[in-house]
Amino acid sequence: MAAITIEKIEKSFGATPVLRDVSLDIADGEFVTLLGPSGCGKSTLLRILAGLEVQTGGSIAIGERVVDGVRPKRRDVAMVFQSYALYPHMTVQENMAVPLRMRRLSSIQRLPLIGRFLPGTKAVGAEIEKDVMRTAKALGIGHLLGRKPGQLSGGQRQRVAVGRAMVRQPAVFLMDEPLSNLDAKLRVQMRAEIKELHDRLGVTFVYVTHDQSEAMTMSDRVAVMLDGELLQVASPREIYADPDDRRVAEFIGSPK
Ligand code: ADP
Numbered sequence: 001m002a003a004i005t006i007e008k009i010e011k012s013f014g015a016t017p018v019l020r021d022v023s024l025d026i027a028d029g030e031f032v033t034l035l036g037p038s039g040c041g042k043s044t045l046l047r048i049l050a051g052l053e054v055q056t057g058g059s060i061a062i063g064e065r066v067v068d069g070v071r072p073k074r075r076d077v078a079m080v081f082q083s084y085a086l087y088p089h090m091t092v093q094e095n096m097a098v099p100l101r102m103r104r105l106s107s108i109q110r111l112p113l114i115g116r117f118l119p120g121t122k123a124v125g126a127e128i129e130k131d132v133m134r135t136a137k138a139l140g141i142g143h144l145l146g147r148k149p150g151q152l153s154g155g156q157r158q159r160v161a162v163g164r165a166m167v168r169q170p171a172v173f174l175m176d177e178p179l180s181n182l183d184a185k186l187r188v189q190m191r192a193e194i195k196e197l198h199d200r201l202g203v204t205f206v207y208v209t210h211d212q213s214e215a216m217t218m219s220d221r222v223a224v225m226l227d228g229e230l231l232q233v234a235s236p237r238e239i240y241a242d243p244d245d246r247r248v249a250e251f252i253g254s255p256k
């Protein structure tokens with residue numbers, strides 16, 4: 001079963017085409033990286049997968065389910081952004097609890113009679129706290145739960161952002177240049193951590209970067225994008241050894 005089926009996706013902003021006829025099948029548990037220069041449409045494609053942007057043509061399925069028109073919260077995906085997007089006034093614990101609160105409370109609140117008496121019940125709160133703690137420990141940030149984002153290093157903030165995506169235990173992780181705000185040394189270290197996380201969770205990752213060495217070291221397959229088109233989708237080794245066309249060879253061969 002394909003975890004993600006991307007079929008003939010088109011996207012224009014006004015009259016400007018940004019994605020052209022993008023099709024890609026991603027297998028359950030695969031780590032696929034969208035690699036291409038800035039402006040080629042990587043984030044737009046990822047945002048369409050997340051439901052944050054609506055395509056102008058084509059269709060997306062996650063698992064067996066066509067998700068066109070399905071809101072982000074109703075998709076079994078979690079997104080990690082380059083900017084972390086943590087709430088500065090909340091503690092790490094509160095930041096990580098946000099997705100769980102949204103999901104658990106809204107499902108309780110949908111019960112017509114009991115719902116209105118239950119927002120923030122103790123039972124739900126305790127369960128959320130336990131899930132947050134388990135995730136935080138797994139990422140080595142259990143001791144940081146009481147801090148605010150401003151009191152964390154870049155690497156710690158990045159772990160919190162990953163943790164916040166993880167607490168929901170999504171079937172699919174979408175990561176948009178999650179390491180680009182970190183210094184070079186930490187970036188290499190975090191690569192290994194994300195890869196390890198992928199191996200441990202066994203879920204599907206769609207990872208976006210413009211950094212070749214990141215793509216080549218982390219991915220099962222790399223999807224090379226240029227000007228809104230997918231040029232080649234293959235294993236890192238194949239992309240190096242056997243580029244499909246001159247544009248792939250140029251991009252891969254060029255320094256940076
Ligand atoms: P990448 O992530 O590969 O750098 P993006 O997907 O962010 O590329 O952008 C692809 C193209 O679409 C760029 O030319 C960008 O300017 C344009 N674009 C992205 N978002 C919008 C938007 N909301 N409105 C108009 N143009 C956009």
Ligand code: MG
Binds near residue numbers: 042044176
């Ligand atoms: Mg981008």
